[in-house]
Amino acid sequence: MRWKSFLVFRLAGIQIIIDYSWFIIFFLVIYSMAENYFPATQGSFSTSQYWIMGVIAAVLFFLSVLLHEMAHSFLAIMHGIKVTSIRLFIFGGLAQVASEPESGRHEFLIALAGPATSLLLGFGFGLLYLVMFLSGHLGPVASVAGYLATANILLGLFNLIPGFPLDGGRILRAILWDRWGDVTRATRVVSGIGNAFALFLIIFGILLMVAARSLISGLWLVLIGLFMKQSALGSYQAVVLRESLAGVQIRQVMKENIVSVDWLLPLDELVREYFYKYQYTNFPVLNRAELIGMVSLDQVKEISKELWMFKQVRDIMTPIEQVPFLKPTDDATEAFRLMVSHDMGRMMVIEGGRLVGMVSRRDLLDLFKIKSDLGIS
Numbered sequence: 354m355r356w357k358s359f360l361v362f363r364l365a366g367i368q369i370i371i372d373y374s375w376f377i378i379f380f381l382v383i384y385s386m387a388e389n390y391f392p393a394t395q396g397s398f399s400t401s402q403y404w405i406m407g408v409i410a411a412v413l414f415f416l417s418v419l420l421h422e423m424a425h426s427f428l429a430i431m432h433g434i435k436v437t438s439i440r441l442f443i444f445g446g447l448a449q450v451a452s453e454p455e456s457g458r459h460e461f462l463i464a465l466a467g468p469a470t471s472l473l474l475g476f477g478f479g480l481l482y483l484v485m486f487l488s489g490h491l492g493p494v495a496s497v498a499g500y501l502a503t504a505n506i507l508l509g510l511f512n513l514i515p516g517f518p519l520d521g522g523r524i525l526r527a528i529l530w531d532r533w534g535d536v537t538r539a540t541r542v543v544s545g546i547g548n549a550f551a552l553f554l555i556i557f558g559i560l561l562m563v564a565a566r567s568l569i570s571g572l573w574l575v576l577i578g579l580f581m582k583q584s585a586l587g588s589y590q591a592v593v594l595r596e597s598l599a600g601v602q603i604r605q606v607m608k609e610n611i612v613s614v615d616w617l618l619p620l621d622e623l624v625r626e627y628f629y630k631y632q633y634t635n636f637p638v639l640n641r642a643e644l645i646g647m648v649s650l651d652q653v654k655e656i657s658k659e660l661w662m663f664k665q666v667r668d669i670m671t672p673i674e675q676v677p678f679l680k681p682t683d684d685a686t687e688a689f690r691l692m693v694s695h696d697m698g699r700m701m702v703i704e705g706g707r708l709v710g711m712v713s714r715r716d717l718l719d720l721f722k723i724k725s726d727l728g729i730s
């Protein structure tokens with residue numbers, strides 16, 4: 354599932370991406386705070402003051418979610434895992450990593466860091482609320498603190514539910530992984546729990562809508578349940594895919610009939626004669642017989658259409674020194690990981706300085722499909 358992103362910035366070397374979809378939850382928080390929560394807990398303010406409190410509470414809640422994801426990220430970085438970005442979207446946050454933890458213990462610590470941070474924040478805001486309550490200062494600040502305490506503790510506890518894709522699922526998987534030494538089996542169990550919990554949310558949500566007539570809350574639970582169901586399945590498939598590709602060499606799956614483009618080819622011809630015709634996401638670039646780079650669809654997209662006939666492949670290509678490539682003896686699992694982390698649809702296979710083949714994500718997925726059709730994993 355890909356949402357369009359609205360805002361991107363960097364924090365401590367990590368790219369923070371905020372999706373448009375995230376604003377739905379942001380405004381929902383402000384609205385429910387300003388119209389329901391604060392008027393119910395704080396009787397003596399004007400509507401505009403309730404809305405200001407709502408905005409402050411929503412911004413601080415947003416920072417709390419971000420801190421939760423930053424905690425995961427810092428632990429991951431400490432264990433040598435590259436964190437590419439943190440994405441905030443309608444269902445919360447997601448730290449995207451370039452590789453998976455090597456052991457259950459690492460995964461345990463990385464997964465625990467998020468909920469631990471949320472619970473700590475929750476207790477911190479709770480303490481602030483308590484201090485203000487005891488000293489008789491039950492104003493708007495106390496009210497916002499009280500809300501943030503509740504929200505963070507709920508966020509921490511919800512994430513500790515032991516089913517994929519929640520943090521609790523990762524924690525349980527880490528424990529089972531350590532005990533059994535079998536990551537696939539551990540993943541299957543935790544995905545099963547995640548799936549069951551997702552179903553529970555969906556049914557509970559429908560009941561809320563039908564029986565209790567709480568349309569918004571019910572629909573919300575159904576949507577979260579559907580999202581979790583999808584992710585639980587996805588993370589299980591990813592592990593099975595890894596297992597299935599392990600031990601397969603790139604030599605066995607690469608395509609040897611290579612279509613390459615000349616470095617002097619104008620971009621309009623490149624689009625017409627190559628991207629349209631072959632539907633690949635990228636092509637190796639040759640100067641006579643020498644391999645000098647790679648050109649991708651994304652690079653063409655950055656140039657406005659009117660300029661396509663005036664520009665050539667060499668103006669936009671990535672020079673060969675900067676293009677990540679594979680060797681024929683590389684493992685398919687590693688190849689798949691590299692394609693995902695470099696966001697490449699196809700990679701070159703190079704042996705002794707010579708281009709000997711191309712391999713795409715599709716090739717690897719097709720192989721996986723054929724193997725599972727034949728009942729070989």
Ligand SMILES: [Zn+2]
Nearest residue numbers: 467468512520
């Ligand atoms: Zn988390």
